[in-house]
Amino acid sequence: MPNADGYFGEYGGSFIPPQLQEIMDEISAAYDSCRQDPEFKAELARLYKHFVGRPSPIFHAQNLSEKYGAPLYLKREDLNHTGAHKINHCLGEALLAKKLGKKKLIAETGAGQHGVALATAAALVGLKCDIYMGEVDIAKEHPNVVRMRILGANVIPATHGRKTLKEAVDAAFEAYLADPHTQLYAIGSVVGPHPFPAMVRDFQSIIGNEARVQFQEMTGQLPNNLVAYVGGGSNAMGLFSVFLGDEEVQIHGVEPSGRDLHTQGEHAATLTLGEPGVMHGFKSYMLKDGEGEPQEVYSVASGLDYPSVGPQHAYLKDTGRVNYGHINDKEAIDAFFELSRLEGIIPAIESAHAVAYALKLAKEGEKGSILLNLSGRGDKDIDFVVEHYGQDFGIESLL
Numbered sequence: 001m002p003n004a005d006g007y008f009g010e011y012g013g014s015f016i017p018p019q020l021q022e023i024m025d026e027i028s029a030a031y032d033s034c035r036q037d038p039e040f041k042a043e044l045a046r047l048y049k050h051f052v053g054r055p056s057p058i059f060h061a062q063n064l065s066e067k068y069g070a071p072l073y074l075k076r077e078d079l080n081h082t083g084a085h086k087i088n089h090c091l092g093e094a095l096l097a098k099k100l101g102k103k104k105l106i107a108e109t110g111a112g113q114h115g116v117a118l119a120t121a122a123a124l125v126g127l128k129c130d131i132y133m134g135e136v137d138i139a140k141e142h143p144n145v146v147r148m149r150i151l152g153a154n155v156i157p158a159t160h161g162r163k164t165l166k167e168a169v170d171a172a173f174e175a176y177l178a179d180p181h182t183q184l185y186a187i188g189s190v191v192g193p194h195p196f197p198a199m200v201r202d203f204q205s206i207i208g209n210e211a212r213v214q215f216q217e218m219t220g221q222l223p224n225n226l227v228a229y230v231g232g233g234s235n236a237m238g239l240f241s242v243f244l245g246d247e248e249v250q251i252h253g254v255e256p257s258g259r260d261l262h263t264q265g266e267h268a269a270t271l272t273l274g275e276p277g278v279m280h281g282f283k284s285y286m287l288k289d290g291e292g293e294p295q296e297v298y299s300v301a302s303g304l305d306y307p308s309v310g311p312q313h314a315y316l317k318d319t320g321r322v323n324y325g326h327i328n329d330k331e332a333i334d335a336f337f338e339l340s341r342l343e344g345i346i347p348a349i350e351s352a353h354a355v356a357y358a359l360k361l362a363k364e365g366e367k368g369s370i371l372l373n374l375s376g377r378g379d380k381d382i383d384f385v386v387e388h389y390g391q392d393f394g395i396e397s398l399l
């Protein structure tokens with residue numbers, strides 16, 4: 001999967017203007033040759049080991065296991081350089097761009113996480129980097145903007161409309177169309193036209209490949225359950241893709257149900273409530289409003305408010321191989337503090353959704369072991385969490 005046209009069942013494909021299709025075909029061909037090229041693979045492996053710090057360990061969370069009644073293990077993507085899994089595909093995309101003779105990486109970013117990871121990869125590999133970001137997000141996500149600029153990237157404000165992620169996508173897309181030959185648009189998840197959903201998944205499958213070996217070394221078995229957060233779906237596909245053939249392994253993807261699953265604009269549960277459609281160049285589940293346009297979406301994990309999802313997830317939902325559940329803001333924040341206070345690990349709010357789901361699963365009993373992908377660390381979220389939820393957890397305002 002996917003087939004030669006980039007389809008996972010009926011999902012995926014490529015719905016873009018002809019001049020961009022030519023470029024996507026070029027990227028596809030280059031990726032096909034890179035993935036079989038021992039030199040490319042060796043260079044990526046070298047960077048994963050010595051730059052990112054891979055393999056990331058698996059940690060047996062014994063305190064949580066004891067309290068919730070099931071063996072719980074964490075794949076520690078939060079320990080990667082730059083603090084999350086995104087660096088895995090950004091390095092792959094940067095090496096590919098270099099191979100194609102491109103001079104510049106471009107991308108949009110919401111909360112700035114993809115921008116920082118890409119700016120990091122660009123600095124290392126020796127490419128220019130333009131990051132498009134809504135003016136509102138630039139003001140909100142100041143530390144990440146500073147990081148990108150220190151790393152040498154240009155942060156270009158999107159100043160139209162609501163001045164957030166969607167406008168940043170428009171601006172980046174326009175810039176790409178103006179000059180698709182010297183730039184590579186480095187998509188930040190398993191979304192977009194073929195070959196990006198497959199390519200980003202393959203770069204992220206380092207997570208599952210490591211975890212499979214590590215878990216068996218630790219326990220002598222495969223995990224009974226996998227759990228991962230699904231925004232666009234890249235960290236989840238990176239883990240899941242390696243276990244799809246192991247029928248005894250139950251696989252769970254977790255979406256954000258936000259403030260209210262039953263009010264439009266108050267959640268981002270695309271697979272739970274969406275319907276098939278085409279957006280941003282590919283077919284998948286999407287959340288549409290009354291007019292068939294992409295819905296406003298919301299989650300406490302800001303920057304991930306994306307009204308669609310990777311096409312392979314859509315396929316895995318329809319086939320029933322993966323079970324997609326959801327976790328709301330409150331449950332995620334509770335899990336954020338639970339992991340911090342019982343295991344000494346502050347998770348990203350995104351990852352906290354997966355933690356919350358895993359704890360629910362453990363409490364149900366008789367589900368066996370659970371391996372959850374801790375996609376990132378929570379440094380970026382601490383100010384927000386303390387400001388909005390600190391009092392509930394005994395942290396008074398420090399001001």
Ligand SMILES: *Cc1c(COP(=O)(O)O)cnc(C)c1O
Binds near residue numbers: 235
């Ligand atoms: C970006 C991000 C995600 C969501 O992206 P996916 O493509 O769904 O993996 C999840 N966790 C963290 C920490 C992130 O930074």
